[in-house]
Amino acid sequence: MSEEAPLAGLTVLDISSFIAGPAAAATLADFGADVIKIEPPDGDPHRQNFRSVGYPQSAVNFPWQLDGRLKRSVTLDLKTDAGRGALDRLLDRADVAIVNFPIAVRERLRLRWEDLEPRHPRLVYCSLTGFGETGPERDRPGFDITAYFGRAGILDAARHEGGPPGVSLPAQGDRATAMTLVAAILMGLRRRDRTGRGGWVGTSLYANGAWANGTTLQGALVGAALPPRQPPDRPRNALANLYRTADDRWLQLLLVRDDRRWAAFCAAIERPDLENEPRFASREGRRANAIALGAELAALFRREPYDIWAARLGAAGLPFGVIGRVAEVVEDPQAEHAGLFTPTDNPEVPRVVNNPIRLGFATARRPGPPPALGEHTESVLGEAGFTAAEINGLRKAGALG
Amino acid sequence: MTALPLAGLKVLDISSFIAAPAAAVVLGDWGADVIKVEGPEGDPNRSIMHDSPSYPKAAVNYPWAMDSRNKRSLVLDLKQPAARAAFDRVLATADVLICNFPPPVREKLRLSYDDVREVNPRLIYASLTGYGEEGPDRDRPGFDATAYFARSGLFDAQRYEGGPPGTAVPAQGDRATSMGLVSSILLALMHRMKTGEGSWVGTSLLGNGLWSCGVVAQAALVGAFLPPRPPRDRPRTALGNLYRTADDRWLQLTIVREDKLWAPLCRALQRPELADDPRFAELAPRRKNSAALAAELARSFESRPYEHWRAALAAEDVTFGVISRPQDIPDDAQAVASGAIVATATPDVPRTLANPMRVSFATQRIAGPAPALGEHSAEVLREAGFGEAEIEALRASGGMR
Numbered sequence: 001m002s003e004e005a006p007l008a009g010l011t012v013l014d015i016s017s018f019i020a021g022p023a024a025a026a027t028l029a030d031f032g033a034d035v036i037k038i039e040p041p042d043g044d045p046h047r048q049n050f051r052s053v054g055y056p057q058s059a060v061n062f063p064w065q066l067d068g069r070l071k072r073s074v075t076l077d078l079k080t081d082a083g084r085g086a087l088d089r090l091l092d093r094a095d096v097a098i099v100n101f102p103i104a105v106r107e108r109l110r111l112r113w114e115d116l117e118p119r120h121p122r123l124v125y126c127s128l129t130g131f132g133e134t135g136p137e138r139d140r141p142g143f144d145i146t147a148y149f150g151r152a153g154i155l156d157a158a159r160h161e162g163g164p165p166g167v168s169l170p171a172q173g174d175r176a177t178a179m180t181l182v183a184a185i186l187m188g189l190r191r192r193d194r195t196g197r198g199g200w201v202g203t204s205l206y207a208n209g210a211w212a213n214g215t216t217l218q219g220a221l222v223g224a225a226l227p228p229r230q231p232p233d234r235p236r237n238a239l240a241n242l243y244r245t246a247d248d249r250w251l252q253l254l255l256v257r258d259d260r261r262w263a264a265f266c267a268a269i270e271r272p273d274l275e276n277e278p279r280f281a282s283r284e285g286r287r288a289n290a291i292a293l294g295a296e297l298a299a300l301f302r303r304e305p306y307d308i309w310a311a312r313l314g315a316a317g318l319p320f321g322v323i324g325r326v327a328e329v330v331e332d333p334q335a336e337h338a339g340l341f342t343p344t345d346n347p348e349v350p351r352v353v354n355n356p357i358r359l360g361f362a363t364a365r366r367p368g369p370p371p372a373l374g375e376h377t378e379s380v381l382g383e384a385g386f387t388a389a390e391i392n393g394l395r396k397a398g399a400l401g
Numbered sequence: 402m403t404a405l406p407l408a409g410l411k412v413l414d415i416s417s418f419i420a421a422p423a424a425a426v427v428l429g430d431w432g433a434d435v436i437k438v439e440g441p442e443g444d445p446n447r448s449i450m451h452d453s454p455s456y457p458k459a460a461v462n463y464p465w466a467m468d469s470r471n472k473r474s475l476v477l478d479l480k481q482p483a484a485r486a487a488f489d490r491v492l493a494t495a496d497v498l499i500c501n502f503p504p505p506v507r508e509k510l511r512l513s514y515d516d517v518r519e520v521n522p523r524l525i526y527a528s529l530t531g532y533g534e535e536g537p538d539r540d541r542p543g544f545d546a547t548a549y550f551a552r553s554g555l556f557d558a559q560r561y562e563g564g565p566p567g568t569a570v571p572a573q574g575d576r577a578t579s580m581g582l583v584s585s586i587l588l589a590l591m592h593r594m595k596t597g598e599g600s601w602v603g604t605s606l607l608g609n610g611l612w613s614c615g616v617v618a619q620a621a622l623v624g625a626f627l628p629p630r631p632p633r634d635r636p637r638t639a640l641g642n643l644y645r646t647a648d649d650r651w652l653q654l655t656i657v658r659e660d661k662l663w664a665p666l667c668r669a670l671q672r673p674e675l676a677d678d679p680r681f682a683e684l685a686p687r688r689k690n691s692a693a694l695a696a697e698l699a700r701s702f703e704s705r706p707y708e709h710w711r712a713a714l715a716a717e718d719v720t721f722g723v724i725s726r727p728q729d730i731p732d733d734a735q736a737v738a739s740g741a742i743v744a745t746a747t748p749d750v751p752r753t754l755a756n757p758m759r760v761s762f763a764t765q766r767i768a769g770p771a772p773a774l775g776e777h778s779a780e781v782l783r784e785a786g787f788g789e790a791e792i793e794a795l796r797a798s799g800g801m802r
Contacts (some may be wrong), residue, residue: 006588006591007591007592009586010550013596017684027584031588032782042751045657045658051771053656054638054641054642055616055620055627056616056617056621056625056627057619057625058623058624058625060625061495061521062619062620062622062623062625063616063619063620065489066616066619067514072661076743107616113746113761130738131735131739132738132740133736133739134740135733135734135738135741136734136738136740137735138738139722141718142720143652143657143720143722145641145655145722145723146653146655146720146722149653150722150723150725151722151723151725152543152725153570153571153725153726153727153729153730154570154573155651155653155724156651156724156725156726156727157570157726157727158567158569158570159540159568160565161696163464164633164643164651165643165653166559166567166569166722167559167561167567167630168556169558169559169613169616170616170617170782172449172555172614173613175612175613175614175615175616176609176612176613177757178582179577179581179583179609179612180580180757182547182756183427183580183583183584183758183761184581184758185758186584186590186591187407187431187587187758188760189591189639190587190590190591190594191404191760191762191763192582193594193764197762199760199761199762200760200761200762201758201759202759202760203758203759204739204741204757204758205742206575206735206739206741206756207739207741207759208580208594208757210730210739210742211576211577211580211742211752211756211757212570212573212574212576212577212752213570213573213727214423214467214572214576214720215419215464215570215571215576215730216465216571216727217727217730217754218458218463218467218750218754219457219463219464219674219727220457220461220727220728220730221463221731221742221751221752221754222459222461222750223459223769224457224458224463224465225457225461225728226425226608229553232565234592236454236455236614237453237455238452240453240454240455240546242565244502244568250551250555250556250557250565250566252546252547252550252551252566253520254544254547256418256452256453256544257444257445259452261612270784272408278742288455295790312542314779315409317541317542318540319542319544320547321543321547321549321552322551322552323553323556323557323566324551324552324556324557325557326554326558326617326620326626327621327626327736328554328556328619329552329553329611329618330622332552333536334532334533334536334537334538334552334607335607336536337533337534337535337536337537337539338533338534338535338536338579338605338607338608339533339608340607340608342624343753348623349619349622349623350622351621352619352620353612353615353618354608355609355612355691356578356581356608356609356612357581357584357585357588357604358602358603358605359588359589359592359600359601359602360514360536360597360600360601361592361600362592363539365412366667372565374604378475389449394455
């Protein structure tokens with residue numbers, strides 16, 4: 001792409017920690033924004049997350065590459081007057097600030113939108129909270145597993161009958177929430193383009209979990225009740241179920257339009273006898289006899305390896321999926337075509353997961369290594385008009401950590 | 402409050418099911434005029450509550466109400482040349498087209514970006530696919546269970562040791578993906594404001610699944626993998642684990658900053674002896690003895706009901722989450738106070754889920770009823786300049802309903 005990156009010229013202060021806020025900032029950087037990460041003297045704790053026991057263990061700090069890419073790092077101790085004052089001067093030049101401090105901390109640091117608006121009326125202030133800006137639990141710290149998955153009912157709704165609640169992956173809800181933050185920021189920028197005024201935008205992990213669980217929750221809002229999910233050997237719908245194949249893979253069958261595709265399906269699995277079998281011939285029959293149909297299909301799918309089934313179902317244009325293993329996904333040719341990964345200039349982490357937005361008029365920037373803590377403190381302050389003497393003064397005052 | 406930020410924007414939602422229509426809902430929430438373009442049979446999402454056994458059943462069609470709120474319905478049989486020509490006239494007046502047909506169908510209907518840009522060069526063409534625009538699987542229909550969860554490796558990475566793959570709630574990945582699509586459309590609007598030109602933008606279910614699974618996928622890119630999740634009685638860390646309470650609720654303990662929260666946790670549990678127990682006092686032995694610690698914690702948590710623990714943990718600022726049941730959410734004060742659940746103007750679906758974006762300068766539109774099939778066909782065509790005779794002719798030919 002020869003055109004200028006769509007967010008070139010935009011300055012973003014990422015005053016957030018961990019993942020959802022920083023991942024939104026990384027996405028803005030992918031499309032050309034100058035993202036400056038404002039970190040406390042001991043750094044964003046996400047710099048240490050790769051040592052977390054829930055993370056795949058690696059000597060390489062891969063999550064920091066993912067979420068710190070294309071950013072510059074400035075350390076400021078916002079608890080000091082000099083550090084807080086320096087932040088105001090950086091905000092003078094910024095278009096967007098992303099903040100995820102709990103509300104009480106924002107009050108203490110004078111970092112609420114109402115604190116910033118008088119001096120920075122053109123700023124788009126983007127807020128992320130765990131549980132929302134108001135209400136009895138607005139001050140609770142929230143993480144994706146608690147606020148997005150647990151509280152929003154996803155883990156409960158995803159459990160198998162009699163089993164424990166479902167599980168989620170590290171930062172799974174954080175990263176989904178990042179897309180909402182990006183949308184909110186762009187909405188704020190659009191408004192500023194039209195009116196000249198900045199504004200507050202934001203979201204919460206809880207709201208995003210509820211949105212993701214929207215179908216089930218909308219059902220609950222009108223009083224519908226959902227029994228727990230049946231295990232794979234007792235499906236409610238045998239045509240939307242998991243089956244193990246001869247080579248111990250799992251095939252996700254998902255015949256949504258089985259009213260139209262039942263005959264094609266029976267042909268594809270070479271069981272034409274099933275098509276007019278009285279128990280299964282109609283949609284109602286297939287639902288009423290889902291366990292029996294599931295048993296037939298389970299026995300069948302176990303007989304051949306996944307590739308055979310994939311070829312047969314694929315040739316018939318029937319929807320199905322393999323339960324992918326991440327080891328395969330990273331070598332998946334389709335992943336390459338879909339632009340899911342993008343190369344970096346950091347030999348230690350040669351590829352990163354791309355953000356999911358695709359544009360006909362621009363591609364995501366190629367990232368280098370993520371910043372060392374405070375790597376750009378002096379250069380960024382210099383750009384904001386600080387003299388060497390002033391920077392030295394800040395350092396002596398302890399404002400730079 | 403000023404005018405809604407997307408007021409004046411005309412969006413044609415020619416997509417089906419959930420991810421792409423949900424993106425159109427979000428645009429509509431913020432003021433866009435969303436016209437749902439449907440074939441004579443209508444979007445199959447109109448009947449998904451009945452067709453899918455994994456949907457909670459209710460007397461009202463709540464999924465349709467949610468995914469089509471504030472839209473108008475135009476029915477055109479695009480296989481008929483007169484209807485296809487009529488569509489072009491409507492297209493000429495639109496700002497955004499949201500399309501999720503598989504690529505071969507787009508070609509057949511002349512609905513690729515190259516086809517429509519000739520009709521309307523300022524148009525933003527937002528494309529959603531299951532697996533991306535290129536590559537061996539680009540033509541495969543994708544659903545969220547197959548493309549977002551299964552193919553991305555999410556389901557496999559969620560499984561417990563020896564157990565089947567993880568599960569998701571209906572449309573969970575679709576709704577998360579909708580925010581990626583909204584972000585791409587807003588980027589395109591920004592681009593159009595700068596350059597005057599329309600563009601192609603898009604995203605895929607697979608790309609969004611992998612983005613949300615980014616930590617695990619990024620680890621795989623550097624050769625690191627998560628072992629299958631151990632069961633609850635042998636967790637990797639006892640401080641990030643599920644515990645059952647005396648009243649059969651579940652608590653998700655999520656202590657990330659163990660250094661800070663270990664002592665407060667022991668206080669909250671009224672188990673001061675654990676704090677200095679040599680097996681648990683320091684991080685390394687605590688990890689090594691996580692099964693023994695999990696047994697201790699399970700014993701404590703099982704002794705009192707959820708409400709007790711909620712107060713005790715909150716008093717010590719210990720991060721945790723409840724595994725809410727979907728039926729708990731409608732009455733969750735925090736969900737209402739934070740604006741996640743809002744009132745509608747539709748008596749039979751009196752409340753709905755707001756989309757997760759919040760902005761200070763506007764509030765989302767109140768949801769009206771979802772449209773009946775073809776309810777606004779004549780009205781929309783009139784707005785595009787059709788005369789009554791033309792509309793009648795189109796109706797008589799069966800091209801419009």
